Amino acid sequence: MIDYMIAGICLAIGLGFLIAAAYIFVAERYxxxxxxxxxxxxxxxxxxxxxxxxxxxxxxxxxxxxxxxxxxxxxxxxxxxxxxxxxxxxxxxxxxxxxxxxxxxxxxxxxxxxxxxxxxxxxx
Incomplete structure (x- = not known):
């Protein structure tokens, strides 16, 4: 259970960084x-x-x-x-x-x- 929780937290943090990167990329253009x-x-x-x-x-x-x-x-x-x-x-x-x-x-x-x-x- 703890392993799944750690994996879920890491997944959420990774998705957060990807969203931030997409935001920066789009913000430079528009x-x-x-x-x-x-x-x-x-x-x-x-x-x-x-x-x-x-x-x-x-x-x-x-x-x-x-x-x-x-x-x-x-x-x-x-x-x-x-x-x-x-x-x-x-x-x-x-x-x-x-x-x-x-x-x-x-x-x-x-x-x-x-x-x-x-x-x-x-x-x-």
């Missing part, structure tokens, strides 16, 4: 007043661009958080619904067998998928 106005307007424009980017990114993040919250709510609702329906399914005609059939089918499919995806190794 004069100090026009150079100061130009640099001031340039930094104001950069601040505006930074604010626009921040608003766009924060809007995207807010939308993503809302979608994640909605998905979590739907997941909780599905879980509660499953627990509420479970007694009715167990009392029904098939009972426990009607619940185990889909689970067994999923397990069989998972075993099939695992065995069929293996590449045949010619050296084995």
């Amino acid at each position: 004069g100090p007043l026009y150079t100061a106005v130009g640099f001031g307007l340039g930094f104001i424009a950069l601040a505006g661009v930074a604010l626009i980017v921040h608003r766009i990114v924060s809007g995207i993040q807010a939308k993503r958080r809302a979608e994640e919250a909605r998905a979590a709510q739907l997941q909780a609702l599905a879980g509660a619904t499953a627990f509420a329906i479970l007694p009715a399914l167990l009392k029904g005609r098939g009972g426990l067998l009607s619940l185990l059939t889909p689970v067994a089918a999923m397990a069989a499919y998972a075993i099939y998928k695992e065995n069929s995806d293996r590449d045949e190794d010619p050296d084995a």
Whole structure:
């Protein structure tokens, strides 16, 4: 963390010197007043661009958080619904067998998928 802080401080100082050098260079050509106005307007424009980017990114993040919250709510609702329906399914005609059939089918499919995806190794 300290290394990144030192690197950031050195970067800021280096950028400050580059800005000062650019200011001196432009001031010799156009004069100090026009150079100061130009640099001031340039930094104001950069601040505006930074604010626009921040608003766009924060809007995207807010939308993503809302979608994640909605998905979590739907997941909780599905879980509660499953627990509420479970007694009715167990009392029904098939009972426990009607619940185990889909689970067994999923397990069989998972075993099939695992065995069929293996590449045949010619050296084995």
